[in-house]
Amino acid sequence: MEQNQMVAFEKNKPSISTLFFTSAGHFMNDGFMFLFPVITDILSKIRDYPPSYLTVLFVAFYSASTFFGLYASRMADKGSILGRIHTGIFLISIGMAGLAYSILFSGDYALTVLSSILAGMGSGFYHPIGAAILQRSYPDRMLGKALGINGSMGSIGRAIFPLIFLGLAEIVGHGFSLIIFALAGLVVSAAIALGLRVENIGTRKASKGMVDVINYSIVLLTILFFIRSVSAQGMIAWIPTFLTHNKNAGIGVTLGVVLTIMYVAPILSQPLFGILVDRLDKRFLLFLSSAGTAISMYAYISSTGTLELIFLSIFGFFTFSGFPLTMSLVSDYAPKGPSSLTNSIVWGLGSSGGMIAGPLIAGAIILNNYSRITLSFEVMIVLSFIVAILSLFLPKVKKKSKMPLFG
Numbered sequence: 001m002e003q004n005q006m007v008a009f010e011k012n013k014p015s016i017s018t019l020f021f022t023s024a025g026h027f028m029n030d031g032f033m034f035l036f037p038v039i040t041d042i043l044s045k046i047r048d049y050p051p052s053y054l055t056v057l058f059v060a061f062y063s064a065s066t067f068f069g070l071y072a073s074r075m076a077d078k079g080s081i082l083g084r085i086h087t088g089i090f091l092i093s094i095g096m097a098g099l100a101y102s103i104l105f106s107g108d109y110a111l112t113v114l115s116s117i118l119a120g121m122g123s124g125f126y127h128p129i130g131a132a133i134l135q136r137s138y139p140d141r142m143l144g145k146a147l148g149i150n151g152s153m154g155s156i157g158r159a160i161f162p163l164i165f166l167g168l169a170e171i172v173g174h175g176f177s178l179i180i181f182a183l184a185g186l187v188v189s190a191a192i193a194l195g196l197r198v199e200n201i202g203t204r205k206a207s208k209g210m211v212d213v214i215n216y217s218i219v220l221l222t223i224l225f226f227i228r229s230v231s232a233q234g235m236i237a238w239i240p241t242f243l244t245h246n247k248n249a250g251i252g253v254t255l256g257v258v259l260t261i262m263y264v265a266p267i268l269s270q271p272l273f274g275i276l277v278d279r280l281d282k283r284f285l286l287f288l289s290s291a292g293t294a295i296s297m298y299a300y301i302s303s304t305g306t307l308e309l310i311f312l313s314i315f316g317f318f319t320f321s322g323f324p325l326t327m328s329l330v331s332d333y334a335p336k337g338p339s340s341l342t343n344s345i346v347w348g349l350g351s352s353g354g355m356i357a358g359p360l361i362a363g364a365i366i367l368n369n370y371s372r373i374t375l376s377f378e379v380m381i382v383l384s385f386i387v388a389i390l391s392l393f394l395p396k397v398k399k400k401s402k403m404p405l406f407g
Helices: 016-046 051-078 085-104 109-123 126-137 140-172 174-195 216-236 239-245 253-264 266-276 282-301 305-319 322-333 340-366 370-391
Strands: none
Touching: 016 051, 016 085, 016 109, 016 126, 016 140, 016 174, 016 239, 016 253, 051 109, 051 126, 051 340, 085 109, 085 126, 085 174, 126 140, 140 174, 140 253, 140 266, 216 282, 216 305, 216 322, 216 340, 216 370, 239 253, 239 370, 253 266, 253 305, 266 282, 266 305, 282 305, 282 322, 282 370, 322 340, 340 370
């Protein structure tokens, strides 16, 4: 299949402040996103929410992230304040404050759902918009390094947020710990608003519609990453609850340590996959990543003790390698060059869209019996194997492009 060539676009002058403030946004965004399943687990214990309640919270959060992320990306391409990184961090923080209230004072389920929606809306901003800011701000010779530094902060955020949050909760309680995190998010949001130069974001002249930025390959890629995300998120969202209810980890520091073991591995795997995408067939790498996810999860649920922690780490290694693969393939297949909207179609409708269906399908299997989480994981493992096979049928990429090394 003949590949479309990316059109040239104007670069802003790169600056350290642009990299610094976008990295701060990535750190907070990914930290909060992967803290959310921990919070739902806490609600299941403190407020006695059944699995069906948690399923609704997952769907509310990830649906808001997916669909509002598309809107925010469109606004970013128009240069609107509704498409700014700091707006996303602000919404996440407000949503987290609402969830803290649910933990501390009220089990009112409507408030919990509303808070999840607000947090989800905010989480949809960063990945497409942050990537577009750096794509527009750095020349090709510097882009990979800039995206690598930026993305590493996201990896670090999701690795340490659960551990710090649960460690702090041992001192002040889960609710007040979450309030502290929400306040920190508001501070970072204000700092980004003041420090990130507006001219590094807006591209009113380059604003594009949906029809302008999609083609056959982008559609196929979106579908494939949707299925991949269904499988991965169907497991990731329920892992904290699985650890608490099936592995008896509780909701303390032990849970945080185990989750950190899973989230630390991608700090190595993402730059590794980022290097390999320029040297090997990307379809094979997607096959390897998806098959690795399936095999390691099956090994994890079938083992105990130290061995299960090793397999959980390997699961994280393969599962969170998707960002460099995704953005690399998007760069190759995109017909009109980089834009927040193009990134958001594959990342938003594909990867983030799968985040809606994954927890929902797993929740439908679990019903109101936490012991059935293992069965739901087995179904997700089968989907991962299907993705591995389908990835080999993607159109062959004939050209190479720069891509982020981290995500």
